[in-house]
Amino acid sequence: MSEVIDKVLDLAKRRGIFWLSYEIYGGVAGFYDIGPVGVRIKNRIVELWRKYFVKDNGDFVVEIESPMIGPAKVFEASGHVESFTDPIVECNNCKRIYRADHLIEDILKKSVEGLKPEELTRIIKENNIRCQYCGGELGEVRLFNLLFTTNIGPYTGNLGYIRPETAQGMFTAFKRVYEATRQRLPIGIAQIGKVGRNEISPRQGLIRMREFTIMEIEFFIDPEDNNIENIPLYRFKDTKLNILTASEKEKDGKPQEFKLEESVREKIIIQPWMAYWMAVASSFVKALGINEFYFEEKLPYERAHYSKQTFDQIAVINGIKVEISGHAYRGDYDLSRHMKYSGQDLTIFRKYKEPKMIKKKTVIVNNTKLKDKELRKKIMELLNGKSAEEIEQMIRNNVMIDDKPLSEFINIVEREEKVHGEHFIPHVVEPSFGVERTLFLTILSAYKEKEGRVLLSLPRHLAPYDIAVFPLLEREELIRKSVEIRESLSEKYEVLYDDSGSIGRRYARADEIGIPFAITVDPQTLVDNSVTIRDRDSWKQVRVKIDDLKISLEKLFRGEAFNKIGIEVNDSNE
Structure with missing residues (x-):
């Protein structure tokens, strides 16, 4: 595993895809610069995600941007201040700190995700796991909060946090977005933005970072609307999901294949909309060129504090298994918490098809017996924020006010009322991808x-450049013709022009950054106005007229067979 990752890290550094940040100071773990080639690929990945998740679902998904930094209250409400933690353990001798679960997994080769600190401590002691640096004894496992802290403004008491996910900005803006989008559910709020997590042991390049970009949707739904007919599952009628269920996972089973509707009917995926977004994620990941993956259900103790059900989408690449996306059914946790902490109403009104007559208890205050202002104030403070049912229970419990029963001043009456609907808190489904990962x-x-050379066989729509244009020799007339071709093609394509070094070296450089096709201008071009097109993956070349070049490229990008585009030629410059 490490060998191929090391090769990719080397390629990425050599070809300007990504590298460790602050290299001249020795680098800082968990922070990476994305280079000029990497930014081009990254931007295309982001646009591809936007197509699959936002544009193709434009009937019910909109996109917003919210700040990276938020006041402490937001993250107290979200549960991150309390629960966004990882287990750490310190060497008693050299004071080196490890992420406890990762250390155990690396040594014992078994997952201990989600176990409590005391359970991890016991495993470390029982297996005599020691410091990997000095061999010293490890201490007790404790929890470490991953939030980056900051101050908002010049005052030290105004605490803020860098967001660890983009989600909270969508939750706090939910009502505003809902009102701006014709007040209807379901509504998805998408966001792409930077986040920070103070990871204990960032590793494996871009897989685990301290600052990265997230692409995610918070999809707000009516929890009572579970009619499959209202969900466009038909778009994925032939889609099958490979799912490792929690029950199979507990007995070391393997992923099983389920039809999309079957996974919903059999409650393998408990919220139908989550199945929909998992199908979208499947299509998106295949478009990345990753064809082997499955969804692994997290066990209850592995889930985040807000989750009712979570699936990790696990990509399998050359035997390497890595999470590429997460899918969580968050229920009403987030909006209900923000309602509690902000005091704002984030409910939605659900209108009944027909009005209903319901019995409703009402609190009646006996004003004739409450002329004393101090007594009235005491009673109002006692009743503040309580429901009619709670107050009725207080009367049953014979609660006293100034030595008099509460029932002397308060009555509870039951009346029939016609109601046209009810308020409810929407539930949320969340699909989430890390961009750099x-x-x-x-x-x-x-x-x-x-043949001893490296090539990056990217899907054509993700390549940093669509086409490379090379003059075979450093002759003025060949360079002039190459520049003309580049300018003509640049109207439609991203084009790289390169006239430095031998043609073989230029082909190799283009292959290593994944350019699908290279056009070469050679002396024959000056004779018959033709050029060669070289295919990145097969290294085959065909000769076409410059007048037919744009049509030939259109055919290639539509997927037409390379050998049907022009006359195949042999090239001795590879």
């Missing part, structure tokens, strides 16, 4: 070696 896995999947 997706970039890394896309490159890992595309990495190939052929």
